[in-house]
Amino acid sequence: MNKPNEIPILTARLLQQTSGQLFTDSASRGRYATDASIYQTMPKAVFIPKTADDVVAAIGIAAELSVPILARGGGTSQCGQTTGAALVIDNSPHFRKLLHLDLEEKTVEVEPGMVLDHLNQLLKPHQLWFPVDVSTSGQATIGGMAGNNSCGSRSIQYGNMVHNVLGIDAWLADGTLAQFGKIGHAQGRALELGNFVQSLAKKYQSEIITHWPKVLRRVAGYNLDIFDNQSEKPYTTDGHVNLAHLLVGSEGTLGYFKKLKLQLSPLPSHKVLGVINFANFHQAMQSAQHIVKLGPCAVELVDRTMIDLARHNPVFKEVIETGLIDKNAPTPEAILLVEFAGDELKPLIQKVNDLTVLMSDLGHPNSVVQLIDPSAQKNLWEVRKAGLNIMMSLKGDGKPVSFIEDCAVPLEHLAEYTDALTEVFTQHGTRGTWYAHASVGTLHVRPILDMRRDGAAKMRAIAEEAAVLVKRFKGAFSGEHGDGISRGEWVQWQFGPKLNEALIAIKNAFDPNQLFNPGKIVHTPKMDDQSLFRFSPQYQVIPLKTSLDWSAWNVQNNPMTEEVSSAGTGQDPAQGFAKAVEMCNNNGHCRKFDTGTMCPSYRVTRDEQHVTRGRANTLRLALSNQLDTDAFIGGAVKEAMDLCVSCKGCKRECPTGVDMAKMKIEFLSHYKAKHGFTLRDRLIAHLPQYASWISRIPFLASLMNVRNRIPILAKLIEKMTGISASRTLPKWRSDTIWKNPIAKSPQDLFIQSKKPVVLWADTFNGYFEPENILAAKNVLEANGYSVHIPMKSQGHYCCGRTFLSSGMIDKATASAQELLEVLLPFATQEIPIIGLEPSCLLSLRDEFLVMGLGDGAQIIERNSFTFEEFLLKEYQCGDFKPNFTPAAQEMLIHGHCHQKAFDVVTPMQTILGLIPNANPQIIETSCCGMAGNFGYEVEHQEISMQMAELQLLPAIRKAADKLIVADGTSCRHQILDGTNRHAIHLAVVLEKHLPTKITTSQ
């Protein structure tokens, strides 16, 4: 182990000799202290190398100073193998290149930090893929997958990682680069090491034959059996020995991967899916052994608990129900997803028909839903992939814990094994949710345990009883997720003491000074060593009086029924805020880069500090006093929150519902209370108030607009306020909606009228683009609605959004209360409240519920709609029957991220689709980057544009002939700044296509 003064030397030398970034502060180290397991260990330092030379230098310096090294990819491991008191080296930001693609041989060489989905995206045009399809495909790196010997849902056809790796170039502990591949081609250190391990394999041959599990899914230990294969699937198809396979599954303990050569597979042209609904779990398990005889490439289990959780999740509900025979009947006890793939569709349909017949023969007639449509299949697979994450959304301190979640047993024993283990859970007062790889006897199951209380003792007891079952059925204790800490001590149990000695000998030959990830695979700690837990009985949260209401998270759960106690009873000293933060289980789903919204700041920076997980970890460590004193209101949390654009992408897309936008409001309220508000904070927050004066004082609006025309003035204002001079500001107007006589209507007349609706004029549309409100009014009135726009003599009714995003909760609450009071009489009578600005309207359905506004907030929530959402609802029930004139241009839609978070972008597409020839298409984007005031702030202007350049602006530039429709004021500004194109609000588009021309100008 290193001496206490080694870290400053390490730091100085790394900074001097490499081009990488080094972090030694506690928050940065804390963000790398966890993976997706229950464990946490503070690294010594975190290093982000930029070049291969940086890695070599780091290995050399660390070796000299005896500082251990821990290689890291996505950090999504479940057993703690990616945690350690080491110099953590993160491959993922800079080592993600495809190095060489050989289409003839169907092989590829990649750097270790390349993410699987990214690789497969690049391979798709060649009709190829890398088929180890782990559920974390959007985050898992090839280096991490090889480190863990990962396995995908289709391993029955394609095998595990080890069956698909052809070669690894790895740096050894002395800094030598060794090439591991076919033994016949081995040279130098690789050959020496290969020969040594071969001699061990000979020496321990009879032990290997006796103790090595024969199942496909065995990932424990080192692959000593490559010289005498014991698995039901041989390592290589022609029987040759490949030394790279020694490194696969070595969890960073033998060498540091520089480059990996992979075998690719042809992408099957067609797939079909049979979803078998079972009324009885045992029977589902019994059936697996028969189903595999039909030659499927996957048989995946989803049990009732998980189906129910998915049915309660707005993202997954509709999709999971496509797999149910009858969505109105009670939820099946289990479903099995059986996939057949091939190049011809017809034989696959025959296969799924055979499956239906087989199930009838087995006593389950009419139990199979056949999904032939590829998109329906893809969607259902997404739900299955999200299985674990769905399960982890359980609130309270008891969580499903990973430690026996991938034991593998032969299929003929699967039903008996699952029954027996369920019984074990019951005896320990808990239960498990079952899912995943029924095809290969590896079912994921995580009993609910409370690691802060009696979880450790129960974990050990359950593991010991599970081990007895695994041995009885001749299975493997570690069948997918690796050994790490939770299974490290079971390596010796699995193989016996003699083979354990052989594994130690391998480690010593590769890494005599225990440099690489010590304490994993050999010389392992106890799985229940509480000093290694993320949440141990010593874990304590600081008391905090929260600004928002987090009581919904302040609950405990019953591990048997999963019922949660009533809001506020969870004994969180931070009134539920800490528990909300702790919902992040580090699965890394927020590190995705292609689909959805989450997390724009990570997509641009690739920095763990600027992803939802990094933020949640920083908050958790601060709230539990593991950083500096008063860290919660200090710089580390501030920096982690700095690039969060409050897009709410995580609110919807984080599988456990980590709502960082709300957390940022909570944080800001405390931070600003301590550090005070800046001039810019005040200017932004109070805009709804002073806007009214600017619009009223003659010539003041025009005067204010001078700033946009005189660059020196803009620069001066930038210096004074921090508002970027390179942005134009929204144009002040004196003709606001509140001054427009057309907008006025007497309230009492209105309530009695036909089809009444309230059109709430927000700050942005009301002051800067009143024509949007008039357009909406015209569209509504043209279709028979009576429109009321709430007015007051001075100013207007504001939701308080600008106060919220500046951390002024009291003022936001006062504003919200005032709006609520004016809207409530209408909402109580179920008169719809319609808004045009997505972030303002949707705050009525989101933040209003946690601002202590009373029961009225729920009434408002139920009755408020975005404009297009309302029109769609009315269209669907036949009350809105528009007769729009044809469009001259096709349309492209950019959805505001809050629309995406509330799944209300598609109504824009449907409503615009009612305009003949509009052919509206949605641009697949994350956040536009402007995000309210974020993009106007001088320090954020550049990154804001980078966010926009990821997808949005290129898509708009490509569509020069299309009309761009965007409901968000800030989105429209970003589009204008980035492309010089004027996007318009949907209301204006609809108004333009009304059959009779109505003018919106005063």
Ligand SMILES: Cc1cc2nc3c(=O)[nH]c(=O)nc-3n(C[C@H](O)[C@H](O)[C@H](O)COP(=O)(O)OP(=O)(O)OC[C@H]3O[C@@H](n4cnc5c(N)ncnc54)[C@H](O)[C@@H]3O)c2cc1C
């Ligand atoms: C929700 C969820 C679902 C999952 N589903 C699956 C699944 O379907 N199948 C499956 O197999 N696993 C699954 N996992 C586990 C995990 O995602 C996979 O094992 C994944 O392949 C790990 O990739 P990573 O990049 O996150 O690796 P990391 O966790 O970063 O690293 C994994 C190991 O590899 C080592 N390593 C990383 N880079 C290098 C390198 N350059 N050189 C040497 N060693 C290196 C690390 O030291 C570590 O020991 C799941 C995890 C979660 C949270």
Ligand code: SF4
């Ligand atoms: S924030 Fe959500 S998506 Fe990201 S790691 Fe945490 S739980 Fe997973």
Ligand code: SF4
């Ligand atoms: S609100 Fe948006 S930017 Fe902030 S953490 Fe969530 S996804 Fe990332």
